[in-house]
Amino acid sequence: MNEELFLKENLLPQDELIELLRSSCHRQAGEVDLHVHSAYSDGEFEPACLIHMAKQNGVRLFALTDHDGLKGLPEAMESAAAEKIKLISGVELSADLKAEQPDNPFGKYISIHLLGYGFDPADQPLVEAIAQMKLWREDRNRRLLQYLEETGIGITKEELAAVSGISDYVGKPNIARALAAKYGLKNWKDAFAERAGETPGIFKRPEVKAIRRKKLPAEKAIKLILGAGGVPVLAHPYKIGALKEGAWRLESFLERLERLLEVLKKYGLMGMECRYSEHPDEVAEALLEMAERLDLIATCGSDFHDLEALPLKKIGKISGCFIAGENGEVYDD
Ligand SMILES: [Zn+2]
Ligand SMILES: [Zn+2]
Numbered sequence: 001m002n003e004e005l006f007l008k009e010n011l012l013p014q015d016e017l018i019e020l021l022r023s024s025c026h027r028q029a030g031e032v033d034l035h036v037h038s039a040y041s042d043g044e045f046e047p048a049c050l051i052h053m054a055k056q057n058g059v060r061l062f063a064l065t066d067h068d069g070l071k072g073l074p075e076a077m078e079s080a081a082a083e084k085i086k087l088i089s090g091v092e093l094s095a096d097l098k099a100e101q102p103d104n105p106f107g108k109y110i111s112i113h114l115l116g117y118g119f120d121p122a123d124q125p126l127v128e129a130i131a132q133m134k135l136w137r138e139d140r141n142r143r144l145l146q147y148l149e150e151t152g153i154g155i156t157k158e159e160l161a162a163v164s165g166i167s168d169y170v171g172k173p174n175i176a177r178a179l180a181a182k183y184g185l186k187n188w189k190d191a192f193a194e195r196a197g198e199t200p201g202i203f204k205r206p207e208v209k210a211i212r213r214k215k216l217p218a219e220k221a222i223k224l225i226l227g228a229g230g231v232p233v234l235a236h237p238y239k240i241g242a243l244k245e246g247a248w249r250l251e252s253f254l255e256r257l258e259r260l261l262e263v264l265k266k267y268g269l270m271g272m273e274c275r276y277s278e279h280p281d282e283v284a285e286a287l288l289e290m291a292e293r294l295d296l297i298a299t300c301g302s303d304f305h306d307l308e309a310l311p312l313k314k315i316g317k318i319s320g321c322f323i324a325g326e327n328g329e330v331y332d333d
Contacts, residue, residue: 014229017088017118018270018297021231024061025275025288025298030316034063034090035115035235035273035301039165040072041092042173042333044306046166047076050315055083057316063090063117065301067333068133070121071167088118092235094133094333095221097263105259110242112234114221115273115299119230126228129216134168140213141170147211148175153183153199171333172203173305187308219267226268233271233299234264237287238279254286261294271297277314278303 012020024032036050037043045053047064054062062085064076073089080087097103097110104110119126148154155178163177164170176191183199185191195201202208216224225232237243243256261269274287275298291298304315 011120011229012088012118014118014231017231020061020086020088021117021233021271021297021299025300027061030058032061032300033059033302033304033316034061034088034117034299035065035092035276035303036062036315037066037092037303037305038064038072038076040167041066041069041165041169042171042305043165047072048079050304051076051079051083051085051087054315055085057314059085059316061086061088063088063115063301065090065092065115067092067169067171068094068130068137069167069169070127070130073121089116089121089230091116091119091130091225093221093225094215095218096215097218101217103263103266105263106242106256108242108245110218110240110260111215112218112240113236114218114225114269115233115235115271115301116225116228116230117233117299119225119228121228123228126224129220129224133216136214137169137171140211141175143211144172144175144208147208148179148202151202153179153202155179155182173333176203218264222264222267222269231270231297232268233273233297234261234269235273235301236276236278236303237272238276238283250283250286254290258290258294261290261296265294265296269296271299273301274298275300276303277301 024034033054038047038050039045050064051062062080064072066072070091077087093114093116095112095114099107099109159178159182160170160174163181164174173188176188179185179191179199180188185200190200192203193201194204222232237257243253272287272291274291275284288298302315
């Protein structure tokens with residue numbers, strides 16, 4: 001990584017960074033996308049290709065936010081400079097609140113995604129935490145692959161490598177792609193579907209859900225981003241499964257979210273992703289109002305991964321394209 005160049009060109013003083021993020025939801029539609037994945041995590045395209053697509057779509061401010069990884073940032077930086085797009089460093093960290101934590105407002109396990117923006121990608125504690133997260137993911141993958149083998153739907157390392165990206169990242173979507181290719185699922189997302197006792201739906205089985213990977217505590221993830229000079233932002237709040245359990249309506253979801261935000265703000269959370277490709281307009285509007293009231297920076301992002309989601313999920317196209325259904329939940333990657 002040409003870190004020196006990244007620092008010089010892309011690290012903004014925090015007040016400028018905050019100003020830039022604050023403007024993101026108010027700029028002309030399509031001008032900003034602060035949530036995109038590359039083949040360095042579970043996306044389809046290399047960063048250069050994403051930047052090119054962003055340029056074609058009229059995006060002027062962009063963040064690459066790979067899951068638990070920073071490897072795509074140097075390539076994104078070079079391409080953004082060539083295409084004259086403003087790039088800020090980005091990452092999406094998986095984190096959790098344990099049920100038994102005294103400050104957990106619901107007394108049950110909560111899994112969240114945290115976006116980090118504008119941090120120093122060479123920050124040592126952040127780099128070390130990301131290396132640790134990779135080991136936790138590999139440990140989970142080993143146990144998951146063993147379960148699949150014992151269930152009679154094993155996949156080999158070679159089959160997995162064939163559907164993985166350009167880096168050494170392997171998440172559940174990669175494993176789902178390998179299952180789909182070998183066992184004839186129509187779509188890899190069927191592995192996450194609600195179907196009992198069949199290969200589609202395999203990731204919904206309780207015994208598979210119990211094969212968890214260790215995650216960063218939310219407090220630690222937020223403090224890592226802050227420590228690296230960045231801005232921590234809660235990703236896609238409407239996909240947090242723990243806020244939608246039991247009987248729930250938009251009002252009860254918002255009330256639960258606000259209680260969660262109070263805790264995350266104490267840890268140092270600075271923003272919330274309000275405009276998002278799977279947030280219906282009424283949800284986005286309610287989140288914008290809540291962000292304003294709680295003094296959180298409202299951000300926007302598409303979460304573009306691959307062409308399968310087109311035309312509904314497209315770089316720079318952020319609101320008004322709800323696809324996940326009322327119970328849409330984030331995949332545990
Ligand atoms: Zn996410
Ligand atoms: Zn994402």
